[in-house]
Amino acid sequence: xxxxxxxxxxxxxxxxxxxxxxxxxxxxxxxxxxxxxxxxxxxxxxxxxxxxxxxxxxxxxxxxxxxxxxxxxxxxxxxxxxxxxxxxxxxxxxxxxxxxxxxxxxxxxxxxxxxxxxxxxxxxxxxxxxxxxxxxxxxxxxxxxxxxxxxxxxxxxxxxxxxxxxxxxxxxxxxxxxxxxxxxxxxxxxxxxxxxxxxxxxxx
Numbered sequence: 001x002x003x004x005x006x007x008x009x010x011x012x013x014x015x016x017x018x019x020x021x022x023x024x025x026x027x028x029x030x031x032x033x034x035x036x037x038x039x040x041x042x043x044x045x046x047x048x049x050x051x052x053x054x055x056x057x058x059x060x061x062x063x064x065x066x067x068x069x070x071x072x073x074x075x076x077x078x079x080x081x082x083x084x085x086x087x088x089x090x091x092x093x094x095x096x097x098x099x100x101x102x103x104x105x106x107x108x109x110x111x112x113x114x115x116x117x118x119x120x121x122x123x124x125x126x127x128x129x130x131x132x133x134x135x136x137x138x139x140x141x142x143x144x145x146x147x148x149x150x151x152x153x154x155x156x157x158x159x160x161x162x163x164x165x166x167x168x169x170x171x172x173x174x175x176x177x178x179x180x181x182x183x184x185x186x187x188x189x190x191x192x193x194x195x196x197x198x199x200x201x202x203x204x
Contacts, residue, residue: 040073040076040164042079043079043080043082043083044079044082044083044090044093045075045078045079045082045093049093049094049097050075050079051113052097052100052101052111052112052113053075053078053079053093053097053149054069054070054074054075055112055113055120056100056112056120056124056149056153057069057070057074057075057078057149057152057153057156058070059117059120059121059124060124060149060150060153060154061074061153061154061157062117066173066174067168067170067173067174068170069153069156069157071167071168071170072156072157072165072166072167072168072170072171073156073164073165073166073167074152074153074156074157074165075156076156076164076165076167077152077155077156077159077163077164077165077166078149078152078153078156078165079164080163080164081152081155081156081163081164086152089148091139091140092140092144092145092148093145093148093149095136095138095139095140095145096140096142096145096148096149098136099127099132099134099135099136099138099140099142099145100112100123100127100145102134102135102136103123103126103127103132103133103134103135103142104119104123104134105134106133106134107119107122107123107126107133107134108123124146126142127142127143127145127146128142128143128146128147129142129143130142130143157170157171157174158171158172158175158177159171168202169201169202172201172202173202178201179201179202
């Protein structure tokens with residue numbers, strides 16, 4: 001959820017640089033890659049679902065003085081992932097998005113996307129706790145849904161832009177990650193020794 005910490009701290013505390021998550025970020029996704037390269041139009045999410053997912057991700061990594069999930073196009077990454085390599089999560093999203101609106105309606109008599117930022121945060125905190133009033137007692141728990149979207153949001157914010165997220169290198173700029181250097185011949189000896197700067201891919 002949203003905490004009063006810096007964007008970089010949030011991502012680090014999400015274990016972005018741990019072995020398991022970093023490996024997940026770099027798992028080959030050839031089908032999602034091809035779909036993202038072909039179009040940024042929805043493949044799995046309906047227009048209404050697209051807006052809802054976009055709103056949720058925008059609260060998980062909000063925009064402040066730095067770009068957030070919205071600017072990074074995270075929803076496009078999620079849609080392409082759900083269409084292909086993460087297809088098994090489609091039912092989780094379909095049920096979960098219905099549940100999000102049910103909770104929002106129960107609390108505020110509005111859909112999630114119609115809520116203000118603080119109200120959206122309140123709904124997401126309830127989902128994360130697993131005690132969201134109004135959530136249907138089905139096969140998908142609110143905490144499990146939130147965990148899936150949160151993981152996808154971080155992935156989409158930091159993945160290689162070819163997969164449909166991290167638009168304009170937004171996530172890499174925020175975290176200071178220079179990019180996958182082997183695309184440009186790897187680090188030089190001087191860069192490894194710190195005598196020459198590492199030029200980020202977005203400035204190359």
